Amino acid sequence: MALLSVENIDVFYGDVQVINGLSLTVNEGEVVSIIGGNGAGKSTLLKTISGLMPVRSGSITFKGDRIENQPPETIVERGLVHVPEGRRLFSLMSVADNLEIGAYIKRAFKVKDKTLRQVYELLPRLLERRDQMAMTLSGGEQQMVAIGRGLMALPGLLMLDEPSLGLAPILVKSIFETLRKIADTGTTVLLVEQDVHHSLSLSDRGYVLEHGRVALEGPAAELIDNKHIKSAYLGM
Amino acid sequence: MSRKQLDMTLLVLAVAVCFALPLVITSPTYLQILILLFFYAYLTTAWNLVGGFAGVLPLGHSVFVGIGAYTSTILSNQYGVSPWIGMLAGGVIAAFVGVLIGKPTFRMRGAYFALCTIAFAEGIRVMIENIDSIGPIKINGPRGLLIPLKGDSFWNYQFMHKEPYYYIILTMLLLVVALTWFISRSRMGYYLAAGGEEPEAAQALGINVARYKLISMAMSCFLTALAGTFYAQLMLYFYPKGLLGLDLSFEIAFIALIGGRGTIAGPVIGALALRPLNEFTRIYLGSQLPGLHLVIFGTILILVMLFQPKGLTPPLARLYDKFAARITGEGGAK
Amino acid sequence: MSYASIGKRLLGLAAIGLLTAGLSGPAFAQKTIKIGNVEPLSGPSASVGVQGKQAREMAVEEINKNGGIKSLGGAKLELVYADSKSDPTVGVTETERLINTEKVQLMTGCWNSAVTYPATQVAERYGVPFVVPVAVRDTITERGFKYVFRIAAKDSWWVRDQFRFLKDMQDETGVKLKTMALVFENGDWGTGFAEKWRALAKKDGYELVLDEPYPSTASDLTPVVTKLKAANPDIVMLVSNAADAILITNTMAEMKVKPKVTVASGGGHADPKFLENAGKNALYLFDEVEWNTDVNKPGAKETNAAFKAKYGYDLTGESVDAYVAMYVIADALERAASTDPEKVRAALAATKLSTGPAMICSYDSIEFDESGQNKNAGIVIVQVADVNGQLDRVTVWPKNARRAGYTPVFPANK
C-alpha cells in the first residue's frame, strides 16, 4: 500500500479551480518529483496535502488514514512534513530555535536533542551558525535550516517545495547533495522542483503537472529524456 | 412598473414622508429623537466618504464636529457673525486640518491609522480643555461654550420650535446622501474604491491614491464640521468632553460598520437601527439599567462583525431586490 | 439607488412607529403635580445624584402625607426622574423630554453645573420654572432668566467664604499664613473656583506658590503632590471630584506633604466615601459645605435621623438642598394656588420661607433676589477631627455655628 495516495482531488482558490481531478501516489522509501511550469498547481498540491488548503472533492490518504481537510497541525503529527516554498524561516529567531520549533510536535519534542545532533551531523554548517539569527544567513544556509527544521519533526514523508529556488548553481548542487543524503537514510521524499534535471536524477519517479492535472508520469529516468518536458519548459 | 420606476417611486415617497412627518409628530421629544437620528445618519454619511469609500478606519472624527461647533459659535458669540457663515468657515478649517493630519497618516496601515486618529482627536480635546482663551478668543476650557438665547431667528440659526431644526438636518442629510450617490458614480468614487481595495493596482492605472484619499478626507471633514454647527445651534451648548470625546467618534464608526461601510444606505440604515435603540433604552431603562444600550450596541456590533461583516445593508438590499422583483415581475436583478 | 430607497422606506416605517407611540400617551389627570428632576444617576457623579434623589423622595413623601398642596385641593407632588449621566447633552435632551412628553410643571436639577447651565436655558425657552437645589456656577443665575431659581450658594460666595474663614481663623488664633497653593480638578467646577481664588488671593495678600489644575481621570496624582511638596505652601485650596479627593489626600500623606491648612470645597471631600477611604490621612482637613449633621437648627437632628434610618447614611449639603427645594416648591404652589407656569414663577419669586421643615438648612430664611439666587444661602466650614476615637466632621465656622466645646486645630501642622 502506498504511503501517500492522493485520489482525484479538486482544489479551488475562491471560485477558481487550481487542481483538477489530480491523483498521485508515493510509496514508502521513494523519492518522487513533481515538476511543471509556474501556475501548474505544484505548490497548491503540497499545501493541500499538508492541510493549508481544503479539497473540495477527492481524498488524500496517508499511512492508511484519510487526512484531507484536516488542520496542518494534526497532519504534521502523523509524520507528513511540508518544507514550504521560500523557506519561511522564523527570521528573528536563532538557527537553533528554528530547528527546535521544527520539533514542536510531542513525538518529536521528546527526542529533539538526539534529532538535533543528527541534523547537525547532516548539515554541519548549521552547527556553526546555530546562535545566529535566521534572517542573517545566506540563501543557501537558510534553505539548509528549512530542510533541517523539517527533519526535526521526524518526517515519515518529507515534502519539499522548490528548495533550489533563487539559489546560485553551486548552492543548488549542494542542496541536492543534501537531499540525496536524506533520501539515502530511507526517508520518503516528495519534491516539487523546477530544476528538472537535478530533481529527476534524484528521484525514483516523477509527475509532470500542467493546469492542475497530471500531464505525464513515470520513472524518473524515462521522464528525464522526454521531449514533452523540454517543450513545456522551452517551447521547442 | 420597471425596477427603476419602483426605486424612484419609493424614494420620492420616503422623502415625502420624511418631509410630512412633523405635521403628524408634534411632540418635540420625538422630533428631537428624529433630529438626532438624522444628525447621526448625516455624520456617518460624511464619515463614510473617507471611512467607507477610501477604505481606512478613522476613529477621531469628533474633532471635526468640534471644529465646526467652536468656529461658528466663537464667531457668532464674539463677533456677531451669523452661524450660517460660521458653519462654512468651520467647514473650511476642518477640511484644512483634515488634510493636515491625513497627509502623514494615510501612509499608515489600518491599526496605526486608527490609533493615530484617536490620538489626534484626544490630543486636541486635552488641548482645548487646557485653553481658556487664545488672545481675544474665548475657548472656555472644559466649561464649553453656551450660545445665548436670541429667540426665533433664521439669521441667528435659532428656533424656538423643533421643526426648523428638523427640516435643516433633513435637508442636510438628503444633500449629503445625494452627494455620496453622485460621487460614488463619478470618477472620484471609482478612484476611491479602487484605491481602497487594491492601492497598487489603482496606482498602476494612473490614480494618485494618496491624493484622492486626501480629497475625500477634506470633503468628509468639511461636511462633518457643518454638522458641528448644527449641533451647537440645536443644543445651544457644548463642551469638549461631550463633543470632542471618543464616544461620539466611536458611535459614528459603529453606525457605519453596522449599517454597512462604503455603501450609500449603510449610514442611514445604521442610524435607523441604533439611534432609536439608544434613545428608548435610555428613556425607559436608563436609570434602572445604565449602560444597557451600550451593552446592546457592543453585542450588535460583535454579532454583525461575526455574521455579516459587510454590515446590514447587503442582506437588506437582497431582500429589497426580491421584493422589487415580485412587484415589477422582472427576474431578480443581476 | 436601491440601497438608498430601502433606507428611506425603513425610515418611513420607523416614523410611523414613533407616531403611534407619540399618540398613545394617556391624558394626564390633574390630581398630581409633576416635578421633573434631571440628576446624574449614572456616570461619575452618580452617588451625589442618588443622594439628591433620595432626599427629594423623603421630602415629597412628607409633603404628600401632610395633605399635599392644599390650595390645589390636596394635589400630590409626583417626582419624575431622568438621568443626565453628568452629560450636558443628555441633560438638555432629557429636560426637553420631561417638559414636552412628561408634561412636568416644574423642573429641578441638575447638580453638575455643566448640565444645569444649558438645561435651565431649555426651561427658560419653554417657560417652565426651574428650581436649582445645587449647582454652583455663578452664571446659572446671571443670564437674566425669569424662570430659574437657585437654593444653594453660587461659587463666588463659596470662594468668598473660604477666604473669610481663613481671615477669621488667623485673627482668632494669631497665626499668620502667607503662601497659598491652588489645586483643582480641571473641569468646569474646579477651573471656575480657581479663577475666583486668584482674584481673592491677590486681594487678601496671599502669595500664590502653586496654581495647578489636574485631570480628574489622572491615573497618578503624585506629580501634583510632588510639586505641592516643593512649593511648600501654608495653605492648600482644593477642589476635587469623588475619587480624586481620596487619591490626593492619600498621596499627600504618602509623600508626607503637610501644609498648615488644607481647605477643600465639598464635592468629593464631602462624599461619605471620602472619610471611609482616606481615614486618618484626612485628619484636620477643612471642608466647605452647605450643611453639616451637627448644624444647630431645630429639626435638623430629627430629619437627619429619619433620613439615616431610611437610607443608611447622613444627609449632606447637597441632599439638604434637594430636600429644601421640595419645600420651596410646595410653598410656592400653595401660594400660587395654580399650576400655571407664570403664576408659579411669580410665587417662587416672592418666596420668603422662614418656617417649616425646610428650615433645617444652616440659615434662617429663603428669599430669591432678582436674578433668582437665594440671597441668604449660607455656607459652613467643617473640620475633620477625631472625636472620641471616631473621625467626624465638626462645624467650626461661622463661629456662631461652631460645635460647642470644639477648638479648631489651626494650623493643622505646625
Add this chain to the structure above:
Amino acid sequence: MTAVIQAVINGIMMGAMYGLTALGLTLIFGVMKVVNFAHGSLLMVGMFAAYWLIKLTGIHPYLSLLVVPPLLFFFGYYMQNLLIKPVFRAEQQVREPLTVIIVTTGVWYVLDNLALMLFGAEYRTVKTSITGTSFSMGDFIVSIPKLSGFVVSVATAVGLWLFMVKTRTGKALQATSLDREAANLMGIDQYRIYNLAFGIGTAIAGIAGCVIMPFYYVYPSVGVVFDIRAFIIVVLGGLGSIHGAMLGGVIIGLIESVFSQFMPSTWTEAIIYAVFLVILFVKPSGFFGKKQDW
C-alpha cells in the same frame, strides 16, 4: 532639584506599571497582529476581580496575585476562542484584520457597560494595610504600594521574556508571530496559540489590576484611562516588543511625572499625545526594532 529627582523616582515606578498595562497588549499584537481595543476593559475586569477579592475576603492585596491572573487567563483564553477566532478564520488571508479590531471594540463596550450595570458607576477603592504607606530615602519618599507595583511589573516583564525565549510554548508563540503559516506547518495550532496569547495578555492585565488596586480606584470605564496610554506605549516601544513596552511605559511615566514639575499637569497629557504623533510620523516602528523582538 529634589522635586525633580523625586519626580523621576515616581515616574519610573508608575512608568513600569504603565508598561505592565501595555504588556498584554503588545503580546497580543505581536502574536496576532491585532490591536486589542478591549485591553483596557480586561484591565478593568482584573481590577474589579482584585477589588472584590480583597474587599470580600480581606486578604492581603498581593495575595490576589495568586487568584486574579489565572482567572483572567481563562477569561481571555475563552473570549478569544469564542469571539475573535471565527473572525480570524474568515479573514485568514487579510494581513491586518480590521474586523477583529472592531470586534474587540465591541467587547470593550460590552464589558465596560456590563460592569456599569452590575456595579454602578461609582468609584471604588479598597483600603488595604499598605495604602498610603511610604518610606524615606534621605530627602526622597518612596510609596510602598508603588514600589511593590514596580517590582511586580519588572518581574512580570522578565518572566514573560524568559517564557518567550526559553519554553517550547513561548517559542511557538514567537514562531507564530513571525510566520503563522510556517508555524502551522511545524505542527503548531495557530488558534490555540492565539488563545494562549490572549489568555496570557489578559492574565497580565489581571496582574496589573492587582498591583494598581491598592493605590488607585476602580470604576467601569477605568480601562479607558489606561487603554489609550497603553496604545501610546506600545507604539512608542514598537508593537510586539516586551522591553519596548516597559521602556515606553517608563518614558510615559517620566513625561507625566517630570514634565508636570514645570507645567500644569493637565498639559502633560497633551504632550504625551504629541510625542506619540511625532513618533508615528517619524518612526512608526517605535523605538525598538524593525519587527517584533522579545
Add this chain to the structure above:
Amino acid sequence: MNILEIKDLTKHFGGLTAIHDLDLHIAKGEILGLIGPNGAGKSTLFNCVAGVFPPSVGDIRFKGESIAGKKPWDLCSLGLARTFQIVKPFGSKTVLYNVMVGAFLHTGSTSKARDKAMEVLETLQLDHRKDQLASNLTIADRKRLEIAKALATDPELLLLDEVMAGLRPTEVDDMIAIIKGLRDRGVTVFVIEHIMRAVMALSDRVVVIQFGEKIAEGKPEDVTKDENVIKAYLGSEYGAA
C-alpha cells in the same frame, strides 16, 4: 525609434542586488519577451520601469524622456501601463467597474468611461462577463481583465507580467492572438512570460536574465539554443545530459 531604453540599471534591496547593470531597449511597435528562471529579477525590472521602485543606479527613458523615480500614476498618464503577476482585480466590483477605473484616466465623464470600457472589453472578448464580480472570474478571465484594465488607459507601452501563467493551452493560444492584436493596434508590448511556447510565438525579440543580469538576447529561436539559457532553465546539468 526606441520607446523604452534602460541603461546600466542596478537595483539593490538592502544588501541584495536584484538587478545588476542591465541594458535593454524596446523599439516602438515591438513585442519584447523577458524570460528567466524564478527569482531572476524579472518582476523587479518591471517594477523599476513601472515606477514602483526607483532604480538604485542607471536611467530609464520612455519616449526619450527620463522616467527614473517617477511615480506609477504619473507613468500611467504618460502612456505606460502594466499588469501584475498576481492579478489585482478590484474583487468586490464588477468587471465593467474594474475596466472603467482604467478608462477614467482620459475622461471625467462616467458615460464616456463606460463606452471606452465596453470597447476594451469587446476587444478582449470579455464583454459577456461585464456584470460579474471580478472575484468570481476564472483565472483566464482574470488575466484578461488585468489586461483590460491596463488597456483602458490607452497605453503606448504595455508591460505584461506573466499573463499566461495558469492558462490552458487553448487559452494560451487565445491570449497570444489578443496580444498580437494589441500590437497591430499600435501598442508596444513588453512581456514577462514563463510559458516558452507563448514567448516563442509572440516575441519579436527575447531577453533572458538570470541573477539580475542579462545572459542572452536575440530572436526567440536563437535564444532557446543558447547553452546558458538551457542551463538556467532546466538546471545546471541539463545541457550536458
